[in-house]
Amino acid sequence: MSPCCSLRYFLFYLISGMTGSLLLLAGGSALSKTSPVAQEIRFLLERDASQTHPGFSHAPLHGKSHLLTFYSERAFEPAWSSGQQPTCEAMELRQLIRLAGIDGLLPEDYHLAAVNMLMNRFFETGLLSAGELALLDVLLSDAFVSFAHHLHHGKIHPEHLNGIWNIQTKRDEPRVLEKLNRALATKKVREELHSLRPKFPVYDRMRASMKKYAELAKRYPDQNQPLSTNDKPLEIGERNPIVPFIRERLILWQDLNVYSIAPDDEDLYDRTLAMGVVSFQQRNGLQADGAIGRATLEALNHNSETLMEKLAVNMERLRWLPDTTLQEFILVNIAGYSMDFISKQDTLLHSNAIVGKSYRKTPVFNAAMSYLVFSPTWTIPPTILKNDVLPSVRKNSAYLAEKNMRVLDHSGNTIDPHTINWEKISGPDFPYLIRQEPGPSNPLGSVKFMFPNEYDVYIHDTPSKELFYREDRALSSGCIRIQKPYELAQLLLNDQPLWTDERIRSAMQQNQEQLVQLNRKIPVIILYLTCWTDSNRRENIRKDIYNRDAELLKRMRRPLLENRSGSEN
Template sequence: MNYRFLRDNLLIVIVLSSLFACHRKRVLREREIVGDVRQLSEVIPENITERLEYIADNQDVMEDSVPAISSAVLNYFYQQSNNNPVWSSEGVLDGQADSMFYYIMHADEAGLRPADYHSAALERAITQVRDDAAAKKDATLWAQIDVMMTDAFMKMVTDLRFGTGPRDSITLRKDSVYSDTLLTNYLTSALHQHIIGPTLRAQEPQYQGYQLLKSAWTNFKGKYSLMKWDSLPLSYTDTSAFRQQLINRLVQSGHLDTSGGHSADTALMKKGIKAFQQEFNMYEDGQAGKKTLQALNKSFADWEAQVAVNMDRWRKLPDSLPQRFIMVNVPGYRMDLWDSNMVVVTSKVIVGAPRTRTPLLNSRMTNFVMYPYWRVPYSIAIKEMLPAIKKDRGYLAKKNLEVINGNGDAVDPGSIDWNKLNKNYFPYVLRQMDGLENSLGIMKFNFMNKYSVYLHDTNSRGLFGNSYRALSHGCVRVQQWDSLSMYLTKGDTRHPRDSMRKWLANGEKKQIDIQRGVPIYFRYFSAEGRDGRLVFHEDIYGEDKVLRKQMKR
């Protein structure tokens, strides 16, 4: 007999057995019924210990398949109480457990998902201990409730403060996690002082914009959460059949009333479409066009997700912003200048088209220029202007453009062989002279950024009347440029208002340095709250779609 062979194989069996034993998932006991509820305090700690070990062995996933915040912080918290329960006593839930359970079941009102906080498992377990006499004496069930409640509190505190979406290059909040000690202190204090609700609410953004969005979302949810509606085809040939489908869809969401013998004629149907378009912030033409049909086909869950991603964007801001700042909401086509918690200047804006997006950024406005030159960006000069110049040499004069060489000198356009120029060889800069026809208009507002974008007036002011205003090459055109410039120099004795008016009237080219640089933020809020109702904006750049995927919404 080959004893060496047997010995080696026996060693392999022992090693493999050890490995399998190490990776075998710990099994939780199903029930542990005590004779009297007063005995629960003796048995629950052992069950809590078992659950904490289970979570650690199961890669921080709890028994309901929902990830825990971390086994480390849960262990740290329970070490402070010797693994005793903190949410119940002798078979009775503490009042703070009721508060916690309420916030879990209503997490969606803050843009969070109840399922992330063990809502289903907790609802089952709490129902059992309340309705079933035997379950009331089950130590395993009370341990499950305790650990899940603790985990839910810690996760919700974290998510309400920092959000569930990823941090990005414009996230202003410097911190991103709470320490184990701080989470433990939060929960301990909240339980002892009976302030679970206030503690959770204190984590949410206190900005007016967030609070208005949250309030409007609650109203929207109350109106639409229980409604069901049919989907409509985006393309159709049978006009009569489609008309009936459209009527049914508008009736289902309460935008059309055909009761009381009212026939849904064309005029009434158009009125219903307009009612829907008005509520969902769309161009009110009464026509079931592509964008309107897409909006009609959105489910309640789609609208809910759009609100959730925008709540998350508010959580990426710090606890407070400067006293004075400019906020540009790109999909909302609006600029607001805030001063001392009030909007002092507001304006419609035109932003970058989807192919030439306005970037999201943080910066500080330092100056503005009256009657500026426009140095045409290279991409525009090559892609748009060079082909036009090759077709028509008079294009430069029509657009008030001059050609500047590498030395900064103006060059006679007639001396250039334009047919030899292309994207690989273009040793010039095109500069549009100042004046009313300048693409930048009368004023340009400067702030440092790597994208070479700025705020400016425009010579195409009629475009501010459009409902869709994603039309620029990336810079932001401001309708109320005059009000903005006057407020930025308010109280600045170097630039009296009378002098500013005089310079503008005379067409003088001036650079005005702002006495105190003003922080400026470009953000992407596609849902807002106004007067208790939600205002949705089109996801012009697909940013919502990306964030929904990252947040698994």
């Protein structure tokens, strides 16, 4: 017997089983043809839209076509009851629905209220009518189908959201009816549903974090008191009335262990507390300097419920991704301002990154990196040409020479800038290209990494190294600048023996560009994640720089609509 059967249910099952046996003996001939419950199930599913059963008034079916197929193949006989009683599998599915919040989903989407009402009635009276058993059966099957779709594909389709999401979602279907039949046959409802979750290890770690925050929310319901202080950052050695609250909150978030404090020093910002602040700042993508400024206080004001919401929207984003296991790939997290080179699930390189500004957002997509360009040239984009370069040339005739720029026609021929009447040419009418040669002031730096795509986005170096130390690094026009271009070039060329470390460094300092083809194509995945749990089981929280979390959360918290399939399409 499944462990889902409580002692109470087990005893009840034994006692009421005798009554059930008598009923079976009395009506055996009728049940051998079509049971009353089967008749009621068929009656429920064959109604048209104008004949909605009152049992569905607050719990409309989402996967009716799946249900008709499922039940017709079993002659409409019930799947979740036996001997006119709910089975242990029914109890197990109800418990899984109750825990749907651990996956960031809504238990209400899976008929929890109606299922609870019918189950409670059974426990109170020991009896459900054929119609009630049929209703319970259909609701549980529909819940399984919807839950399975959501775990596999996600509840919300990314096409319905603002912003570009152009990573291929899962193409395969979750085969929910196959899963449902196997779950019932093997009595392994939990295993079959759980097999549809994303296979990424980070997803399971995020579920564990969701459980942790749910428990903290229950244990500490008063963690919503906001912390505030002066605009001046709080430094080590200073005293402030909010220090005890900061200490308490860092202990709650497990960035700080409990330690002894002299009674007179409770408001003292000491070095032990500062170590906890640094840990917290690192997890939140803040400048890890130990000073408690406005950004750190804003992050400290997150409560368990807020963090659970962040986990929910990012678990949904993970459900959109294909489950393909990649041996080697480059992962850019836009909201994390980071780039990682991953091989066989090991991170070989982590680099800070700069991404697109809020009005020139870096898109979410994937492509294959096929070549890199050492000492690249930079062709001035039209907007920068119009707003910056042309006005500068009109003011200073030596501007192009100072910036190491050339004027070219569209055939690539060099044009003498002195032959151009700059006063009469505007941006839209400019018949030439302006290209900056390789050098220390070139915005692309010493190397660019190319993965051809429709957005003209690529990864590149930058001469402005100081920008990588900023907390807010949404500074580019859409491309991704990285702090460790040399190290990335090393990894990409490690299967080409002629490209020694010395040769790579030399190629990055030439006066003409050099294109190098890779021996293998490296998948590049550009994601937007504002929260995740790392391999050390530490939650990492990032600012929602493109303001995308609220829209997704709102849609995820919206109940499923009547006559919708298990996935919002």
